[in-house]
Amino acid sequence: MKQESNQNQTYLQSIEANGYTRRDFMKFVAFIGAYMGVENTAIGQIAKALETTPRLPVIWEHFQECTCCSESFIRSDHPIVADIILDKISLDYTLTLMAASGHQAEAAKKATMDKYKGEYILCVEGSVPLGADGNYCCIAGKSALETLKESAAGAKAIIAWGSCATTGCVQAAKPNPTGATPIEKIITDKPIINVPGCPPIGEVMAGIIVHVVTFGRLPELDSAGRPKAFYSKRVHDSCYRRPYFDAGLFAETFDDENAKKGYCLYKVGCKGPSTYNACGNIRWNGGVSYPIQSGHGCIGCSSNNFWDAGSFYTRDASVIGGGIEADADTIGKVAIGAVAAGAAVHAVASNISKRKDLNRRIHNAIENEKRVEE
């Protein structure tokens, strides 16, 4: 098999074998280094690592997902990312992109798992259904859960691609009929890199893989297991519409004058202020644009449970979901009305019931007043 024969090549060798020049290679290194946010001096390190280290075997599992993560990855800006890192070289097993199929594909995976035990990187796209004994998602006669446990056992590290694998995404939205579960809830004894987003940005994915390859260790992660280089800032903090936000200039609807002027989309439900992602910096489709630039608010695709976080088009504070959705402010107003009414009733009632006390005190006070000498 082609993959087998390529196994011991370094990245550079594979890249050159695919017809790229050294110049292309150096451009790629500079490009990916910039995305990874490493210092200038690390560029040489990356180049050296790609020149000398034999490629890292990668197994890429697909469970309950829509393949948008793979799509995003292969559309990453630089052709080398798609061609070399993913498509032609690195993947020993990925249902969607590999040439082999059926038993052949499974055999390839098995071979990699045995040969590179403890060395290969396991990428997981999609969530794992735990409902109905895992029967909602079966591949090659095994449930997703079995497959995951099997391939995770010998993995050096796991990369959980996309919101499905990191939080469950749409399948885990209420009522989560399949019991969709994110990877880190199932595999707890392996280092896991969470790369949320629906999908994550292709360059981010490439940057993470290159990081693992070149430095031989995981990138720095935050408390939620996300690489800090890409997920430490809110979309809002790098949004080019931020000056409008601070100036209090908002689009009220998607078709008003303010929207045309490119004002901030906060009031039409933008979730940028609560979403951690690199969209504002790296953008999408090779840096062409990102949702906000195209006039749509961020829907918060990289935050947990974003499907259940309320409407994409309002910043509501709904308290009760579903058909009887009630806004916190509406309940608040009713409550304050009730308090006011209660106070009024109490005031009137106390005038009646405490009349005796009150009259006595007022009467005494008036008596005293009379006795005051001016």
Add this chain to the structure above:
Amino acid sequence: MATKNFKRVYVWELPVRVFHWLNALAITILIITGFIISNPPAVMTNHEASQQFWFGYVRKIHFISAYVMVAVMILRVYWAFVGNKFSNWRVFFPFNKKGMKNVWHVLKYDIFLQNEQSENIESFSIGHNSVATISYLVMFLLALLMMATGFAMYAPTSSWFFPKMFTWVTPLFNDNEMLIRKVHHISMWAFILFMAVHIYLVLFHDWLEGRGEASAMISGQKFVCSERVQEDIKK
């Protein structure tokens, strides 16, 4: 019959009053700016964004007020240990026989407006009554929740250690900041309702008892009938 003899009693020391009014001011500003931040008014203008920053200032005022609130809360907690008996932390935990008796009394006579056979001077609270202290305890816990959720949302854009102390809160909410925001927003309503009830009851007590309930938070002094003062001295 003449009025009772009243003695002027220094109930609320200066730090308590400073806490009260700065807290009231901060909370009022926090609520107003909070509403604006959650749903900013539509401003139509021809100015460029570079010429204005009003929403930025609203947020800034919100954050400054939050710091003021935290500062006076710390002052108040400190004073609960060194202040007089009316401000001591023990009064906020009236979960003993005497406290519960007072709770019962307050509910019966102040809330459900029953009358006592004869005026019982014991029943007038000099400092806080026990229902009030329980409500303050609840509000204190809610203020901690506000602080935790607020600073958790604020921390990522700050490099100071204080907000950073609250980064552990976000994972508790499943790393979902919209949820944190929602909790922050809903809790604010508890403060509004508390304020309404609090102000009404102060006015009610002042009007009914005529002991300077309201002005006590300005002068620090309340009028207490002299028999009661004797008793306290004897104790």
